[in-house]
Amino acid sequence: MAKKMKNLAYLAFSIIVIFIAIGCSIKTPQTTASPSPKLTTINETMPSELPISLILDIDKARQASNVYKILDPQKVVINFTPVILKDISQKTQFTGAFLSRCDIDTLRALIGYGWAPSLIIQTPGGQKTIRIILGYNDPPKRLAMIDFKDPNRLIQLDEGYDDFLKQWDNRTCVIFDRNISESAVKSALEKYLPIEKASAIGIITRVK
Numbered sequence: 001m002a003k004k005m006k007n008l009a010y011l012a013f014s015i016i017v018i019f020i021a022i023g024c025s026i027k028t029p030q031t032t033a034s035p036s037p038k039l040t041t042i043n044e045t046m047p048s049e050l051p052i053s054l055i056l057d058i059d060k061a062r063q064a065s066n067v068y069k070i071l072d073p074q075k076v077v078i079n080f081t082p083v084i085l086k087d088i089s090q091k092t093q094f095t096g097a098f099l100s101r102c103d104i105d106t107l108r109a110l111i112g113y114g115w116a117p118s119l120i121i122q123t124p125g126g127q128k129t130i131r132i133i134l135g136y137n138d139p140p141k142r143l144a145m146i147d148f149k150d151p152n153r154l155i156q157l158d159e160g161y162d163d164f165l166k167q168w169d170n171r172t173c174v175i176f177d178r179n180i181s182e183s184a185v186k187s188a189l190e191k192y193l194p195i196e197k198a199s200a201i202g203i204i205t206r207v208k
Contacts, residue, residue, distance in 0.1 A: 047192050050112045055135030055144055058152065060116035064132045065151035067092050067176050068118075073148060077128050080120050080172065082204045089206040094176040097185045100202035102171045104161050107133050107143070109192035110175060118148070118176075120169040128169060131155075181205055 068076055071087050081098065088096040099106065099117070110117045111133065121131045134154065135144035141161045144154055175185070182205045189198035 047190070047194060048112075050108055050192055052139070053135070053137045054108075054111055055154075056111060056114065056116055058134070058146075058154070060114075061132045061134050061146040062151040063094075064116055064118050064176055065146070065148045067094055068130060068148045073130060077120060077130060080169070080174070084174070085204065085206045088176065092176075094178060095180040095206045097175050097180050097182070097206075098172065098202075098204045099175070099185070100170070100172045100204075101200060102173055104136075104165070105193060105197070106189070106201055107173065108136055108138070109189050109198075110173075111135060112192050113188035115175040115177060115188070117173040119173040121167045122169050123167065133173075 067088060070092050071084065075087075076084055085096045085098055088094060099110075107117050107119075116132050116134050118130055118132050120128050122128050130148040132146045132148055132151070133143055134146055136142065137144070142156060143161070143164055144156055146154060177184075182203050185203050185205070186198065189201060
């Protein structure tokens with residue numbers, strides 16, 4: 001009886017060993033982790049930061065002033081619309097761009113790029129005159145302007161942006177430069193303004 005039990009134990013042990021050997025011989029398939037999908041990110045170019053204060057060289061104002069003297073300032077004041085671009089292209093060495101739907105940030109962006117925007121101011125007495133914006137100081141939110149008739153005298157606006165906006169006629173402006181183009185103006189605006197805001201500004205370049 002003892003011998004029979006011993007044989008059974010030996011048999012059971014042998015079976016266990018065989019199963020272990022079979023289990024070791026079967027390789028567990030290795031699962032290769034699939035690469036996680038790349039996240040698609042929208043890389044929006046952030047606009048460059050403008051300096052707090054910036055005043056362009058006074059020659060920029062003299063340049064614009066000379067353009068108006070050639071064109072007949074009174075005619076420009078009355079027709080401060082894209083029609084004056086034809087005269088700019090034909091009677092001066094410059095080209096021009098007429099911008100609409102502008103605001104203070106538009107002016108600051110143009111100045112930051114090196115252009116001195118010209119615009120029409122309507123005085124409290126109802127008279128309209130041309131002002132060349134040569135710089136800004138933000139804070140305290142002041143503009144530096146020049147009257148086109150006196151391009152050597154800088155006028156610091158004391159009232160601040162809010163009062164200036166009340167006098168700014170139709171939120172339009174004009175810039176002068178050599179070989180100016182719509183794409184160049186767009187690039188200048190997009191450098192300092194969010195793309196949505198820059199694309200909302202109307203731009204008309206010279207009329208041939």
